[in-house]
Amino acid sequence: xxxxxxxxxxxxxxxxxxxxxxxxxxxxxxxxxxxxxxxxxxxxxxxxxxxxxxxxxxxxxxxxxxxxxxxxxxxxxxxxxxxxxxxxxxxxxxxxxxxxxxxxxxxxxxxxxxxxxxxxxxxxxxxxxxxxxxxxxxxxxxxxxxxxxx
Amino acid sequence: xxxxxxxxxxxxxxxxxxxxxxxxxxxxxxxxxxxxxxxxxxxxxxxxxxxxxxxxxxxxxxxxxxxxxxxxxxxxxxxxxxxxxxxxxxxxxxxxxxxxxxxxxxxxxxxxxxxxxxxxxxxxxxxxxxxxxxxxxxxxxxxxxxxxxx
DNA sequence: TATAATTACTATTAATTTAGTAGTCATTAT
DNA sequence: ATAATGACTACTAAATTAATAGTAATTATA
Numbered sequence: 456x457x458x459x460x461x462x463x464x465x466x467x468x469x470x471x472x473x474x475x476x477x478x479x480x481x482x483x484x485x486x487x488x489x490x491x492x493x494x495x496x497x498x499x500x501x502x503x504x505x506x507x508x509x510x511x512x513x514x515x516x517x518x519x520x521x522x523x524x525x526x527x528x529x530x531x532x533x534x535x536x537x538x539x540x541x542x543x544x545x546x547x548x549x550x551x552x553x554x555x556x557x558x559x560x561x562x563x564x565x566x567x568x569x570x571x572x573x574x575x576x577x578x579x580x581x582x583x584x585x586x587x588x589x590x591x592x593x594x595x596x597x598x599x600x601x602x603x604x605x
Numbered sequence: 606x607x608x609x610x611x612x613x614x615x616x617x618x619x620x621x622x623x624x625x626x627x628x629x630x631x632x633x634x635x636x637x638x639x640x641x642x643x644x645x646x647x648x649x650x651x652x653x654x655x656x657x658x659x660x661x662x663x664x665x666x667x668x669x670x671x672x673x674x675x676x677x678x679x680x681x682x683x684x685x686x687x688x689x690x691x692x693x694x695x696x697x698x699x700x701x702x703x704x705x706x707x708x709x710x711x712x713x714x715x716x717x718x719x720x721x722x723x724x725x726x727x728x729x730x731x732x733x734x735x736x737x738x739x740x741x742x743x744x745x746x747x748x749x750x751x752x753x754x755x
Numbered sequence: 756t757a758t759a760a761t762t763a764c765t766a767t768t769a770a771t772t773t774a775g776t777a778g779t780c781a782t783t784a785t
Numbered sequence: 786a787t788a789a790t791g792a793c794t795a796c797t798a799a800a801t802t803a804a805t806a807g808t809a810a811t812t813a814t815a
Contacts, residue, residue: 456606456692456725458718460803463695466714482761496804502763515812516760531717542606545613563741564616567681567728568608574724575606578717591713609773632790646775652792665783666789756815763810771802781792 458539464492465500465538466531472510473526473584474591480512480519500538507537527585535579542575544568608689614642615650615688616681622660623676623734624741630662630669650688657687677735685729692725694718 467490475481483501487494501520504510511523522529536542545568617640625631633651637644651670654660661673672679686692695718 456608456689456694458606458694459801463714470714484761493804495806498762499764499804505763512762513812514762514810516758517813518761518811520762539606544606544608562744563737564613564620566740567732567737570728571725574728575721578720578724582717587713587717590716594712610775611773634790643775645777648791649775649793655792662791663783664781664791666787667784668782668790670791758813758815760813761811764808766806766808768805769803771800773800774798776797777795779793779795782790784789785787 456544458535461496461500462535462538464490464497465504466534468492468497468500469504469509469522469529469534469584470587470591472520472522473529473588476522476526476588480517480521482519486520503538504534509534509537522584525585526588527583529584530580531582531584531587532576532580534584542579543572606694608685611646611650612685612688614640614647615654616684618642618647618650619654619659619672619679619684619734620737620741622670622672623679623738626672626676626738630667630671632669636670653688654684659684659687672734675735676738677733679734680730681732681734681737682726682730684734692729693722 468486471486471489472481483494483498486492486501487497490497492500501510501512505512505520505523508523509529510520512518512520545565618636621636621639622631633644633648636642636651637647640647642650651660651662655662655670655673658673659679660670662668662670695715
């Protein structure tokens, strides 16, 4: 149930750019160092994020990347789904496949995966990068902001 | 965020054995056909499940597998964790690593993964194979038992 | 206008994980 | 004895993920 390094890198980077929103560009180099991400790998991730409309860039000397839209207009869910692809634990747990289901036993299991998927979606679709920025800043100020949702 | 085929096969098989609890053994062959699982692969999965104490077997002619403990004594969570290993989306989202966290930005993201992990755990740790059997049987009787938890 | 710093793009390779296959041995009901 | 079954170990293949390499294009600025 792991997420890939690619997604991890992408999200960390988006958060970094969100922290820098409206403050100019950040170079790949700085982003790579800050996030401890292999430069060349990050380069590709950023190109992907650009295609997805999450970031934009300025080329040439003193160029770099910046968030293409306001942080409160990007949810974690959008970003994750874009980078990671479908996040259903089982492909067949998607609505369409689910409806076609004919094997009653495994269907009982699919219900579970569907529940897991729904629970996960609720978490990641309801938080924006603006909120993440708020939390990150709160932490920096020494107010730990643990979130236990039980 | 996918689960592996191995886990999928393991859970389907456990459910099948749970449906057959106290009704004797089921051969690998039957389990493989029923679950549409490659025989040799299932063989290995079953050996793993046996080491984990989930199933037991009877060797020789008319041998086969059976659940090693009552279905209401096995949660999905136990089985998944045993086959799949840790289910945290990020390894560093585990409690220990989490406490050591020093990078405030990525910590904000780790909070999220922790939430996802918690939400997932709540689903899979609170359902037993006995309950899955009940649901599977209900479906067979023509009472679809969709579970939407929103 | 030369230079250095930077993004853009494409291709390749390496590493890891996952999925599946093969073959031989051991056990047991009939 | 034999046929049907599980036990065990090793291997291979396929897919995915992670990372690297190299060259081209762009741009600030000295």
